[in-house]
Amino acid sequence: MDMELFRTRKREPMNSLSVFTHSEIMEMENLIKHAGQQSLSQEFFQDLATSFSCTPIRAGKPDITWEQVQSWFQNKQKELQANSNSSPTALELFVDLSDSNVSSNATENSQKPKGKWSTELHELAFEARSAKDDAWYDVASFLSYRVVNSGELEVRVRYSGFGREDDEWVNVTRAVRERSIPLEASECHKVKVGDLVLSFQEREHQAVYCDAHVVDIQRGLHDVTGCKCIFVVRFDHDNTESPTPNSAQIHIEA
Numbered sequence: 001m002d003m004e005l006f007r008t009r010k011r012e013p014m015n016s017l018s019v020f021t022h023s024e025i026m027e028m029e030n031l032i033k034h035a036g037q038q039s040l041s042q043e044f045f046q047d048l049a050t051s052f053s054c055t056p057i058r059a060g061k062p063d064i065t066w067e068q069v070q071s072w073f074q075n076k077q078k079e080l081q082a083n084s085n086s087s088p089t090a091l092e093l094f095v096d097l098s099d100s101n102v103s104s105n106a107t108e109n110s111q112k113p114k115g116k117w118s119t120e121l122h123e124l125a126f127e128a129r130s131a132k133d134d135a136w137y138d139v140a141s142f143l144s145y146r147v148v149n150s151g152e153l154e155v156r157v158r159y160s161g162f163g164r165e166d167d168e169w170v171n172v173t174r175a176v177r178e179r180s181i182p183l184e185a186s187e188c189h190k191v192k193v194g195d196l197v198l199s200f201q202e203r204e205h206q207a208v209y210c211d212a213h214v215v216d217i218q219r220g221l222h223d224v225t226g227c228k229c230i231f232v233v234r235f236d237h238d239n240t241e242s243p244t245p246n247s248a249q250i251h252i253e254a
Helices: 022-034 042-053 066-085 185-190
Strands: 110-112 126-129 136-147 153-159 168-171 176-178 196-202 207-218 230-235 241-244 250-252
Touching: 022 042, 022 066, 042 066, 126 168, 136 207, 196 230, 196 241
Parallel strands: none
Antiparallel strands: 110 136, 126 136, 126 176, 136 153, 153 168, 196 207, 196 250, 207 230, 230 241
């Protein structure tokens, strides 16, 4: 099976289940970089929807419609346009911790405009953990930062595929990290019992990726469809255990 990673990155509220898999989103993001307006026709959307619907990962799942593909491209174009119209400092948030005066005397309102970070964030890819559901989402941009009463630094993030209504303040130390790496089928041997992974968790109204530790591994022979191993994980936020059918539904920290 292709090493898919399901990510809820659709431009809808966070309690909405994304219709696209991680690899489908990556393919569309690559296409939108190179496709001109002339090529974004109904036929283009129909061909792409058919291609997605015929993949093995979608066996037993509803087909993707061309309208869903079109909607994704339209929303992505709006997002790209909004970014291009933003000021450079809004697009390239830098925070110079040496100038942040981080201390226990910092107040909750120590919110600062865009500053200077020691590393240029636009050259890296990040993910952040939402306090709303303990799930990790790709970060589209860092909007601002502040120092809270405890002296810790927080950043306001815009999640990839979400609107401003889902912007959120998150703790830099505990809830921001470089984007995790999806596993290929041939790499499942790298996962060991006790490892921290980002694992698929299907809930009643949504499907998300959350931190978990591997508690058991049932190795299986691979075939033409990919990994057949079963990984049992215990989620950090609620201590529940769940089997994942293969390494397609986990990825590791960068």
